[in-house]
Amino acid sequence: MATELKRRVISGVVMAAVVLAATWVGGLAFRGLAAAIALLIYFEWSTITRLTERNFTGNLVGWVGIILLSANIAFGDNGMNMPFLGGLAITMLLIVAVGGGTWWLPGGVIYAGLSGISLAAIREGGFPGLAAILFVFAVVWATDILAYFVGRALKGPKLAPRISPGKTWSGAIGGTVSAVIAGSLVGLAVIGVVSPWLAVIALLLSVASQIGDLFESFIKRRFAVKDSSHLIPGHGGVMDRVDGLVFACFAIFLLALAYDASSGHLGLSVGEFLFGL
Template structure:
């Protein structure tokens, strides 16, 4: 076994242990994990896009905003996280509009901030919150793993050759089918039932996960980098590991957020939106 493979396996085991322990515990441990992901994602985003060089003042404001948001995610009022993020993003948008700069700045703040806010909101609560975050994990991981193996086995037409030459339509479809199976099995394991609703959401989130993967590939190609960072030995950076999870988690969180007023409720949790719990 090569040294690089050993580093990759050890890193994967440590990451899995930390994430699963925090996921099982829920509450503040998971909120701290979500806040840390937010900060690390923005660090990598700002490094890739060279935001300090391109807009030093705007990037400094974004960092202050994200630190305040991360503190609220970890230790504050969950209901305030989305209003805070919205206000901070609008502020940075105005800075770019008035003073000039790059739109990668507010885009990074939104991407990183929504990562932490959505993950913390999905896990919020007891057993239902645990089922919700495990559902997202199952769909995203099934998509990622099976898309890779099925794509390599069947090959065929490329999905997006200019962005990510290794991805194929066979892999994308195989990953989506695998996600539907994984999401359905997890729901049945927790609640003893299946539904067209869960199948549809599994498919939507699988597509979102793959779009997230393609988006990060586009960003790295746009700025000429191979990995988002070298933070995780053998794996690259945090963004390389959570790109699909960020998109899928953000999509389900926003859908749940919008569904509240449509149902006549002020607030609908992600677990309630997913399972009716």
């Protein structure tokens, strides 16, 4: 086995073990993982977009904000995460609007912060939270794996040739169909029935996941980089690994928030929103 392949396999096994262990344990372990992902995403985003060169002071403020937000995700009051991120985002927007700089600065703060917040929020709530995050994992992994294999087998028209030349419409459709099946199977295991509601949510999350993948490809192409970093041996960076996952998490988290606000079911967890548990 080639050295690079060995590194890729070993790091992949270690990553999977850490993520699945934290997912199973939940609580502080998973919140800590979500906080670490937020910090690493901001590091990679700021490196790719060269925020230190373009706006040193603004990026320093961004780092302080993301560190404080990540600490609150891991150890603080989850109800304060979104207000904190909102205040931080407004601060970064004002810094750029008044003092100049790059709009990639507030974009990075929002992207990294919402990644950590949504991941932590989905896993909250005991068994419903565990079921919810496993549902998201199943949908995203099914999308990634089947989109790759179906796309290679069927080929056909390109999905977004200027952004990611390797992706095809056949792969995107195949990934979405497999995600609906995977999400429905998780729902069957959790609530004992195949739910049309969960099938629709799985479809939406699959589409969001693929948009997230294309979004990261756009950023890398915009700044002429191959990988978001070299933090993970053989795999590139954290953003390379979680691009689709975080967009799917954004989607289900924001859908649950919107339902929560519109229905008056204040404090409803994502697991309760999905499965009615």
